Amino acid sequence: MDFPARSPGTADSHEVWELSPQLTKSESVSSTSDRDRRHSSSASGTSVSANRDHSPASSGRRTRPSVTSIAASLPTVREMHDRRTSSQASSAPPSLPHNPSLTTSVDSEETVVSSKKVLTNFQKVAGRDPEIEARRLRKISRCNTEYLYQKGIYKRLMDWYDSSYACLQNRILGLFLKSRRRPDIPSKDELISLARHYYPARADLKVQVCDFGLGRAERTEISLGQIEEYWQAKPDWVDVRWIHAPLGLGLTHSSVEDIFLHDGQPGKEFENGGPCGWPYLETEVLNIRSHQDFQEMRDVYLILSKMTELDEELDQASFKNDENSSLQSDIEWRAKHLAMPANYWNLVSSDMPWQLSEGLAMGIRGPTEGLQPITRQIGEQTLCTHPFYRNSHMVRNIFRCFHRSDGILLTLSSMAGVNFLDQKLSQHLSEPADAIFDNENASAPGYVFSAFADQGTSTWHRRTVEWFLTYLITEVGVTPHPQRQGFNAPDLNLAYQAVINDLKRRRYAPWRKDETVKLVRDYLTCVDELTTVKLICQKQVDLFKGMQQDVRKFEAEDNRARRTPDFPQGESMHERVKWALTMVKSRHDTFERLLDDAKQSMEALFRLRSIEQNELAIVSDSQNKAILIFTGVTIVFLPLSFFTSYYGMNLSTIVNTPRTEGYFWKVCGSAALFIVLMVTLGASRHWLKQTWKSRRSMKHHHNMV
Numbered sequence: 001m002d003f004p005a006r007s008p009g010t011a012d013s014h015e016v017w018e019l020s021p022q023l024t025k026s027e028s029v030s031s032t033s034d035r036d037r038r039h040s041s042s043a044s045g046t047s048v049s050a051n052r053d054h055s056p057a058s059s060g061r062r063t064r065p066s067v068t069s070i071a072a073s074l075p076t077v078r079e080m081h082d083r084r085t086s087s088q089a090s091s092a093p094p095s096l097p098h099n100p101s102l103t104t105s106v107d108s109e110e111t112v113v114s115s116k117k118v119l120t121n122f123q124k125v126a127g128r129d130p131e132i133e134a135r136r137l138r139k140i141s142r143c144n145t146e147y148l149y150q151k152g153i154y155k156r157l158m159d160w161y162d163s164s165y166a167c168l169q170n171r172i173l174g175l176f177l178k179s180r181r182r183p184d185i186p187s188k189d190e191l192i193s194l195a196r197h198y199y200p201a202r203a204d205l206k207v208q209v210c211d212f213g214l215g216r217a218e219r220t221e222i223s224l225g226q227i228e229e230y231w232q233a234k235p236d237w238v239d240v241r242w243i244h245a246p247l248g249l250g251l252t253h254s255s256v257e258d259i260f261l262h263d264g265q266p267g268k269e270f271e272n273g274g275p276c277g278w279p280y281l282e283t284e285v286l287n288i289r290s291h292q293d294f295q296e297m298r299d300v301y302l303i304l305s306k307m308t309e310l311d312e313e314l315d316q317a318s319f320k321n322d323e324n325s326s327l328q329s330d331i332e333w334r335a336k337h338l339a340m341p342a343n344y345w346n347l348v349s350s351d352m353p354w355q356l357s358e359g360l361a362m363g364i365r366g367p368t369e370g371l372q373p374i375t376r377q378i379g380e381q382t383l384c385t386h387p388f389y390r391n392s393h394m395v396r397n398i399f400r401c402f403h404r405s406d407g408i409l410l411t412l413s414s415m416a417g418v419n420f421l422d423q424k425l426s427q428h429l430s431e432p433a434d435a436i437f438d439n440e441n442a443s444a445p446g447y448v449f450s451a452f453a454d455q456g457t458s459t460w461h462r463r464t465v466e467w468f469l470t471y472l473i474t475e476v477g478v479t480p481h482p483q484r485q486g487f488n489a490p491d492l493n494l495a496y497q498a499v500i501n502d503l504k505r506r507r508y509a510p511w512r513k514d515e516t517v518k519l520v521r522d523y524l525t526c527v528d529e530l531t532t533v534k535l536i537c538q539k540q541v542d543l544f545k546g547m548q549q550d551v552r553k554f555e556a557e558d559n560r561a562r563r564t565p566d567f568p569q570g571e572s573m574h575e576r577v578k579w580a581l582t583m584v585k586s587r588h589d590t591f592e593r594l595l596d597d598a599k600q601s602m603e604a605l606f607r608l609r610s611i612e613q614n615e616l617a618i619v620s621d622s623q624n625k626a627i628l629i630f631t632g633v634t635i636v637f638l639p640l641s642f643f644t645s646y647y648g649m650n651l652s653t654i655v656n657t658p659r660t661e662g663y664f665w666k667v668c669g670s671a672a673l674f675i676v677l678m679v680t681l682g683a684s685r686h687w688l689k690q691t692w693k694s695r696r697s698m699k700h701h702h703n704m705v
Helices: 026-030 067-073 077-090 100-107 130-163 168-174 188-198 224-230 251-262 291-304 308-317 327-337 344-351 425-430 433-438 444-451 465-477 492-507 515-560 573-647 661-683 685-704
Strands: 046-048 206-213 216-223 238-245 282-290 392-403 408-412
Touching: 130 188, 130 291, 130 433, 188 291, 188 308, 206 224, 206 444, 216 224, 224 238, 224 251, 224 327, 238 465, 251 327, 251 344, 251 392, 251 408, 282 291, 282 425, 282 465, 282 515, 291 344, 291 392, 308 344, 392 465, 392 515, 408 465, 433 444, 444 465, 465 515, 465 573, 492 515, 492 573, 515 573, 661 685
Parallel strands: 238 408
Antiparallel strands: 046 216, 206 216, 206 238, 282 392, 392 408
């Protein structure tokens, strides 16, 4: 079997691979001219290689048959039924028809794409191309160098900010000791670079443009300032162009989607899968972010957005590199219409992912509804107590899809976390957000592109934008999960089950001060997290149920029009939606059971503590009776002891003592009053400390908000 051949004349930064004749029609590949292989847009961008070298010499691995070639050779249900019928009639064993791709695929080393029921890929038949992997690592190295530089600026900023809340003692010592003095704030240029590092200017956002054609695929990285040029038209060889922009719900998001839909005719409407009156698909995606990075994003936003001296330069940088014809003017018009300023911080605030405790994002229409109040403190999650998810934070991002009849799909989501769970979670979390799309083992959108990077639309059941949209949203909507890596990491349900078991164990621990209050808080946090995840799963179930009706309608229309599938052995839209619906239903049922378990366990904790309090009350009652007896005795003898001591004093008879009884009371009375005062302050020191902290935190929160 011929191996995929690299097309001549392509540069290393823009590689294209063609499918071998056994995998697609040779005339369709050979008819592709050099003119068709050139990009239709003249905008400049950094193209990323979409294919890999599969020669045995370069791979050095044992050859195996690909899933695609074997799936193509399998008989359909109708063929199996016909063979079974003819076998019963002739009493002769049926034989499979000869398929050249099946006999020659043993020598093939194609990259595995999705199988019939895309569940896992465990170990891929063909790993990463060394050149592609080296390019990805170089990109990560560059991003990490920049991150370390910005991390130093961030640390100096936080030292300066925290010193403003230093106690009076440190301020006084700072007058005499250099080590106790307030650190200097970073320079203005450093603060601006820090803001643009965590919140890039809108025109500089990295956008991925993925083109899929018969037997080939390409990916180009552009900026948001060039996006309009890329959705005007696509090359002739491209069946579907997918544009993914990392935009959350906000002004820019609203303008981009409106301009995109205005520049072309809408595709087939998902009337049941989309929100009411909005025939486009959206879902809310859970993903894992680094706890430290999430905290840094909030700190930078809340501190720098209050520094008005930075606003002018940042506002000018928002659209400095914008080459679009109408994006900036549309954003300014929309901001005026909504009575909100189109300044830098209002535009970038949509990049902030949502916490689990911040409500549901699905069904939001206006750009102002997607902006949530940002506080500095991140809510502690019980999921982070699991060893595997330590130093991580589960967040939510909306994923919205807009498709047109010309085969162009636009997806908008600020999701930059990990979608696929595996044993390298901590390593994936340490990768910069700009490089997460390149990691197909961590990013669901990145995996979708890599699944078709080698063969393009050759294995698609139908080479339409609706089929690809269905594949994409079913792949993204069921995350996070560990199935892609062969279940080598604990899933969310297993992690939460372990958390609940740990909370149950802590119920029977020996009594300690404030431990019950902390345990109840952990229970309430766990219940809130499980409730939110369950509601998101329920929304996803409703989405895929509606999509089932839509894809049935699409397939019925194709059947009436006698449009045959482009690749009958490929996975149909109905099969994809059915698989995704099974996944989210199972997750919903699991989290519903976990939520009931957590609530019942918390109720058992309350009953257990109530019984303990009753027992303590009985013991306390017996102690109170004993104290009552001692109190009665004290009441009788204490006055007698006082009067005996008082009237028994005779200072005038003390030799060489001219002091009187009044002097005695001045000295001893003052000492006694001082002792009583110090004992009172010592006994109430905890209450005073808590009151002071509460007032200080309220003042701090008021200043931040």
